[in-house]
């Protein structure tokens with residue numbers, strides 16, 4: 001796969017933006033400025049960035065409780081995201097949804113989702129809409145190894161395969177579902193191997209290698225766009241933080257944590273850009289400086305946004 005420098009830098013920008021947004025969210029949560037729960041995507045950035053580099057606005061994604069990375073990679077606005085995390089009126093859900101309810105339908109972001117496995121059926125339905133309306137769009141369903149054990153996984157993939165829908169099911173296998181290691185929740189840890197049961201392709205890639213993710217997803221998405229049906233892409237990765245902010249993750253083996261930190265997708269791709277692709281360090285630094293500024297701006301935007309008016313409490317609740 002040959003990508004132009006511009007495409008490589010765009011993927012780096014996405015990964016770096018996710019990382020900085022998440023690091024800031026972690027800091028603000030620790031300072032009690034963000035209420036509720038936040039589940040951070042730090043360490044898994046290459047999955048969202050690699051997959052979404054193949055998408056445009058006519059394509060859809062469904063996300064998870066660990067959704068900031070997916071929605072950023074699909075083009076969500078950092079200001080509106082941060083305001084939502086703060087519970088402010090200018091947030092994506094006017095401050096009433098929080099981290100697990102960020103959606104931007106115009107950008108094809110069908111929502112983060114507090115229900116584990118909640119995206120399987122939604123993405124399959126979106127793919128059905130793409131097919132019926134002949135838009136050429138595809139739907140991407142991001143979910144974890146834990147969510148791969150929900151009944152929705154089987155029901156949705158079976159139907160998606162039967163109807164040859166343009167959907168890619170992306171399993172982000174970070175080896176843990178909450179506090180449970182994958183070996184204790186999955187009878188066969190070769191998760192992409194489940195594709196055989198549906199007669200569709202299943203592939204597993206290094207989810208910390210953005211180029212590998214981009215290439216594998218690109219091929220499977222192309223296939224879906226051509227009407228050849230869905231696939232499963234399993235991306236092996238690792239969350240650096242606890243399951244949620246505040247979880248010390250002391251159930252993880254420190255040696256394993258250290259080994260995965262050494263495979264951090266961001267410094268790894270940065271070195272690739274400079275050493276292999278021969279991109280000027282200044283070009284990479286320009287991105288980093290710009291994104292750092294965007295994240296600071298998002299915090300200021302959130303802080304300056306008003307609280308929701310109590311009279312709006314029931315607005316948008318019932319349709």
Ligand SMILES: Cc1ncc(C[n+]2csc(CCOP(=O)(O)OP(=O)(O)O)c2C)c(N)n1
Nearest residue numbers: 066114115116144145146147174176177178
């Ligand atoms: C239907 C449902 N069951 C249980 C939960 C509680 N819960 C929240 S996250 C989570 C673990 C999900 O693990 P995985 O799908 O691997 O995603 P990860 O957190 O590793 O990204 C669980 C059990 C939930 N939110 N929804």
